Amino acid sequence: VQVLQAALALAALAVMLYTGLLLQSLSAVPLWATPWLPVLFTLSSLSCGSALVLAAAQLTGAASAFATVLGRLAVVDAVVIVLEAAALAVFAGTALAGVGGDFVVGRTAEALAASAEALVAGEAAWLFWGGLVLAGLAVPFALDVILARLRRPRPAIALVAAACVLAGGLAMRYCVVEAGMHPLLAMAS
Numbered sequence: 349v350q351v352l353q354a355a356l357a358l359a360a361l362a363v364m365l366y367t368g369l370l371l372q373s374l375s376a377v378p379l380w381a382t383p384w385l386p387v388l389f390t391l392s393s394l395s396c397g398s399a400l401v402l403a404a405a406q407l408t409g410a411a412s413a414f415a416t417v418l419g420r421l422a423v424v425d426a427v428v429i430v431l432e433a434a435a436l437a438v439f440a441g442t443a444l445a446g447v448g449g450d451f452v453v454g455r456t457a458e459a460l461a462a463s464a465e466a467l468v469a470g471e472a473a474w475l476f477w478g479g480l481v482l483a484g485l486a487v488p489f490a491l492d493v494i495l496a497r498l499r500r501p502r503p504a505i506a507l508v509a510a511a512c513v514l515a516g517g518l519a520m521r522y523c524v525v526e527a528g529m530h531p532l533l534a535m536a537s
Contacts, residue, residue, distance in 0.1 A: 360397075361390075363393075364389065364390045364393035364394065365386050365389070365390055367389050367521075368385045368386030368387070368388065368389030368390060369386050371385055371389075371524075371525075371528070372385045372386055377459075377463075377528040377529065378456050378457070378459050378460035378463060378528075379443055379459075379460060379463035379464065379467070379524070379527060379528040380524075380528050382439060382442060382443070382447075384435055384438050384439040384442065385439065385524070387435045387439075388432065388435045388436055388439050388520070388524075389521075391428055391431050391432035391435055392432055392516075392517045392520050392521075393517075394428045395425055395428045395429055395432055395488075395513050395517065396513055396514055396517040398421055398424060398425040398428065398513075399425065399488070399509065399510035399511075399513035399514055400510065400514075401418075401421060402418060402421060402422065402425070402495075402506045402509065402510050403506065403507055403510035403511075405418055405501075405506075406501065406503040406506045406507055406510075407507075411501035411503065411506070412500075412501055415499070415500055415501055418495070418501070418506075419495065419496050419498070419499075420496075422492040422493075422495035422496040422506075422509075423492070423496045425488070425492050425513070426489055426492035426493055426496065429485055429488055429489045429492065429513075430489065432485065433481075433485050433489075436480070436481075436485075436520070440464065440467060440468055443460060443461075443463065443464035443467065444461075444464040444465075444468065446460060446461060463527045463528050464527070466526070466527040467523060467524070467527035470527065472522075472523060472526055472527070475519050475522065475523055476519070476523045476527075479515060479516060479518075479519030479523075480516050480519040480520045480523060483512050483515055483516055483519070484512060484513060484515060484516010484517065484519055484520060485516060487508075487509070487512045488509045488510075488512045488513045488516065491505050491506075491508060491509035491512070492509060495509065
C-alpha cells in the first residue's frame with residue numbers, strides 16, 4: 349500500500365507540473381518562458397485539490413467525523429495559497445521587469461512587456477485582480493484561517509472557500525494563457 353501511495357503521489361506531482369512545463373517549453377511565448385510558471389501551476393493545483401477534498405467532505409457528511417483533519421487541511425491550504433500568491437507576484441513582477449527566458453531581447457522583450465501589461469492592466473485585468481487575486485487567493489485564505497480555528501465543521505464557509513479556490517484556479521489559467529497569446533497574435537498581424 350505504501351509503494352502504491354508513493355507511486356500515486358509521483359503521478360499526481362507529474363500531472364500538476366505537466367501544464368506549466370508544457371507551456372514553459374513553448375519558447376515562442378515569452379511570458380511563459382520562466383521557471384515560475386510550473387511552480388505557479390503546481391501550487392494552484394495543490395490548492396484546488398485541497399479545496400475539492402474540503403468540499404467533498406462537507407457534501408458527503410464526512411466533515412463531522414474528520415473535523416480535526418479538515419482543520420489541518422485548511423491550514424495547509426492557507427500556506428499553499430500564500431506560496432501561490434508569492435509565486436504569482438514573482439511571475440508577474442519578473443515579466444513586468446522584462447525578465448524572462450534566455451532569449452528575451454528585441455521584439456521578444458516587447459512581446460513579454462505587452463503580455464505582462466495585458467495580464468495586470470489589460471482588458472482582462474479585472475479577471476486577474478478580481479477573479480484570481482481577490483476571489484481565488486485573498487478570500488479563500490481568509491476563509492481557510494477561519495476554518496482552521498473552528499472546532500466544528502462549517503459547511504457554508506468550506507463550500508464558499510472551495511468555490512473561490514476553484515474559480516481562482518480557472519481564472520489563473522485563463523489569464524496566463526490569454527496574456528501570453530494575445531500580444532504575440534497582435535504583433536504577428
